Amino acid sequence: MLPFFCPHKSTSCLPRNLYLCLRMELALGIDIGGTNTAFGIVRKDGHILLEKSVHTRSFDSAKALIRGIHEEIANTHYLSDLIGIGVGAPNGNTFTGNIENAPNLPWRGVIPLKQYFEELFELPTYLSNDANAAALGEKLFGVAKELNDFVEITLGTGLGSGVIAQGNLIVGSHGGAGEYGHIRVVPNGRLCGCGRKGCLETYVSSTGVVRSIRELDSDNRKISKLLWKENPEARDVFEYAQEGDLFAIEILDYTAEILGSALADFAAFSEPSAYVLFGGLSLSGTLFSDRVQKSMDRHLLNIYQGNIQILNSSLNELNAAILGASSTVFWEKSKSDV
Amino acid sequence: MLPFFCPHKSTSCLPRNLYLCLRMELALGIDIGGTNTAFGIVRKDGHILLEKSVHTRSFDSAKALIRGIHEEIANTHYLSDLIGIGVGAPNGNTFTGNIENAPNLPWRGVIPLKQYFEELFELPTYLSNDANAAALGEKLFGVAKELNDFVEITLGTGLGSGVIAQGNLIVGSHGGAGEYGHIRVVPNGRLCGCGRKGCLETYVSSTGVVRSIRELDSDNRKISKLLWKENPEARDVFEYAQEGDLFAIEILDYTAEILGSALADFAAFSEPSAYVLFGGLSLSGTLFSDRVQKSMDRHLLNIYQGNIQILNSSLNELNAAILGASSTVFWEKSKSDV
Numbered sequence: 001m002l003p004f005f006c007p008h009k010s011t012s013c014l015p016r017n018l019y020l021c022l023r024m025e026l027a028l029g030i031d032i033g034g035t036n037t038a039f040g041i042v043r044k045d046g047h048i049l050l051e052k053s054v055h056t057r058s059f060d061s062a063k064a065l066i067r068g069i070h071e072e073i074a075n076t077h078y079l080s081d082l083i084g085i086g087v088g089a090p091n092g093n094t095f096t097g098n099i100e101n102a103p104n105l106p107w108r109g110v111i112p113l114k115q116y117f118e119e120l121f122e123l124p125t126y127l128s129n130d131a132n133a134a135a136l137g138e139k140l141f142g143v144a145k146e147l148n149d150f151v152e153i154t155l156g157t158g159l160g161s162g163v164i165a166q167g168n169l170i171v172g173s174h175g176g177a178g179e180y181g182h183i184r185v186v187p188n189g190r191l192c193g194c195g196r197k198g199c200l201e202t203y204v205s206s207t208g209v210v211r212s213i214r215e216l217d218s219d220n221r222k223i224s225k226l227l228w229k230e231n232p233e234a235r236d237v238f239e240y241a242q243e244g245d246l247f248a249i250e251i252l253d254y255t256a257e258i259l260g261s262a263l264a265d266f267a268a269f270s271e272p273s274a275y276v277l278f279g280g281l282s283l284s285g286t287l288f289s290d291r292v293q294k295s296m297d298r299h300l301l302n303i304y305q306g307n308i309q310i311l312n313s314s315l316n317e318l319n320a321a322i323l324g325a326s327s328t329v330f331w332e333k334s335k336s337d338v
Numbered sequence: 339m340l341p342f343f344c345p346h347k348s349t350s351c352l353p354r355n356l357y358l359c360l361r362m363e364l365a366l367g368i369d370i371g372g373t374n375t376a377f378g379i380v381r382k383d384g385h386i387l388l389e390k391s392v393h394t395r396s397f398d399s400a401k402a403l404i405r406g407i408h409e410e411i412a413n414t415h416y417l418s419d420l421i422g423i424g425v426g427a428p429n430g431n432t433f434t435g436n437i438e439n440a441p442n443l444p445w446r447g448v449i450p451l452k453q454y455f456e457e458l459f460e461l462p463t464y465l466s467n468d469a470n471a472a473a474l475g476e477k478l479f480g481v482a483k484e485l486n487d488f489v490e491i492t493l494g495t496g497l498g499s500g501v502i503a504q505g506n507l508i509v510g511s512h513g514g515a516g517e518y519g520h521i522r523v524v525p526n527g528r529l530c531g532c533g534r535k536g537c538l539e540t541y542v543s544s545t546g547v548v549r550s551i552r553e554l555d556s557d558n559r560k561i562s563k564l565l566w567k568e569n570p571e572a573r574d575v576f577e578y579a580q581e582g583d584l585f586a587i588e589i590l591d592y593t594a595e596i597l598g599s600a601l602a603d604f605a606a607f608s609e610p611s612a613y614v615l616f617g618g619l620s621l622s623g624t625l626f627s628d629r630v631q632k633s634m635d636r637h638l639l640n641i642y643q644g645n646i647q648i649l650n651s652s653l654n655e656l657n658a659a660i661l662g663a664s665s666t667v668f669w670e671k672s673k674s675d676v
Contacts, residue, residue: 148511149510149511163607163608165503165506165508165510165515166506166508166509168503168504168506170503170504170508170607170608171504171609172487172503172608172609172610173486173487173609173610173611173645174609174611174645175609176609176641176642177503177606177607177608177609178606178607179606179609179639179641180606180607182606182639183603183604183606184603186525187524187525194639194640195640196637196639265521265522266521266607268515268516268517268518268520268521269501269508269515269516269518269604269607269608270501270508270510270515270607270608271509271510271511271512271513271514271515271517272510272511273511273512299534301517301520301532301534302532302533303514303517304514307511307512
């Protein structure tokens with residue numbers, strides 16, 4: 001085998017070929033969920049080399065889960081090329097590296113997840129919440145590559161947000177920044193899981209849309225296909241709206257109006273050049289985002305008019321969580337390289 | 339004269355003594371207002387060595403004003419020790435360095451203020467809006483010295499805000515971040531100068547308080563001393579509240595309730611460890627700020643409970659504008675020194 005130039009000056013490249021050498025900087029991205037834990041090996045360009053999933057509840061402790069993931073990775077030739085681990089987990093605190101009393105996970109109390117990972121893998125590990133990871137994923141691999149000021153809005157069961165301002169992820173004084181879903185937008189509005197009323201996510205999220213199906217008063221209600229279904233879901237609203245169902249269109253308008261109006265006000269925080277919608281409601285393409293743009297533009301303060309775009313995420317929802325988690329590794333690496 | 343160690347390694351120290359040498363890094367802070375323009379020479383520790391004021395309208399152009407300031411400074415021995423100029427001006431755009439169509443200034447159109455200053459003084463010049471300058475002043479010289487995440491709330495005719503997150507001033511994609519006064523907090527509320535309704539500053543500002551005197555419905559109205567005055571002002575509310583005037587206390591509670599509730603929601607953006615109240619309504623000491631703290635705590639999302647303080651600025655209102663403007667110079671210098 002001929003010698004070749006190794007850009008990483010690493011001995012681990014030598015026995016291999018140039019192709020392997022070039023793909024050396026890899027991150028392990030992990031998305032811990034209440035039901036499944038997905039993980040993958042991600043290249044710096046966002047290409048996922050390996051992707052797996054295990055049942056979270058089949059492990060009787062967080063340590064056992066981490067050992068399980070390690071075994072899966074140890075069987076591959078990627079382990080030596082990993083530069084770090086990014087983990088997204090419910091109630092994960094970036095500052096402490098702990099999962100703190102997560103109601104949806106099978107393990108109780110405070111779990112020093114970062115410490116466990118670092119002990120077993122001997123690699124720097126970054127814990128973050130889903131929306132912050134999605135924002136970094138969007139910045140590194142998605143539609144926000146060229147943007148230094150944007151807010152990722154993740155639409156799922158709830159509404160999360162990750163704020164990038166001047167190229168930095170805003171994490172807050174205790175790791176709790178970017179909770180736009182819990183800004184109250186309707187005084188004495190719908191009761192929220194947080195115990196307060198009128199939070200944005202009680203209207204703009206899958207559960208919010210389902211509540212709108214039940215609660216929205218309209219003459220078009222009784223002629224809507226939505227009422228024929230026993231348990232209509234948010235996705236049904238989009239499907240029926242596209243078919244011309246007037247009540248479904250009303251719900252879409254209502255939801256977009258509330259989100260657009262809220263995002264218009266939130267522009268006064270960080271003056272982003274874009275809001276990027278991710279997941280759930282955004283999967284209908286421009287059907288939803290165009291309405292949000294129109295609503296926002298109508299409500300914007302004059303100095304922001306024309307400067308803020310509503311974009312749909314370009315990340316693939318299936319592996320976005322892994323990409324997002326892994327992006328925290330490349331993100332931290334790029335900061336330390338400066 | 340004996341030789342001495344000059345920490346600045348500058349020849350300009352040599353003919354002088356150690357005292358002068360140590361106070362070498364000076365900034366010129368300028369606050370351009372519609373009526374007066376105040377300026378001062380500020381030492382790195384926030385000590386103001388010289389302070390002057392001129393009538394803005396006595397100069398027939400911005401260039402003439404700048405020449406006037408230069409003449410005043412040229413007569414002192416400080417000119418050679420200046421490291422930069424910080425200017426606060428209405429409609430001043432940090433990004434372009436221009437004053438853009440300021441309705442309260444005597445000069446029309448777009449004025450390349452930064453360029454004019456740099457041409458005449460041959461010193462780096464930074465243009466900013468009042469609230470951002472106040473936030474930097476608070477960080478360098480005030481109560482927020484040790485804080486990396488806080489929001490300065492300036493209470494005057496309107497309500498301005500300057501956001502420091504992770505030790506950085508958040509300026510936004512076009513220089514328009516931190517406009518908390520124009521977040522709508524009351525649906526279909528009071529008409530705002532911006533053309534929209536219910537903006538925070540229509541309730542929480544001196545003009546907002548005066549509107550409350552006129553509009554707030556209460557049984558205590560007719561027995562209040564506030565109604566005896568022809569044109570009661572915001573400061574009267576504090577004075578009378580301290581004397582036990584029930585209507586004045588109600589207005590104070592009402593204003594603090596709206597601000598506290600709003601700040602509770604805004605915490606979801608940058609999760610500051612403090613809001614610092616500056617000017618106007620905050621000058622009553624803890625009479626106002628204690629009420630805002632209580633209101634905010636009542637409305638905060640549980641994850642933020644107990645982590646966010648309401649503080650009163652420790653800057654002296656009389657020269658805070660000069661200090662704030664000058665702090666942009668030291669701030670930029672500290673960033674380039676890293």
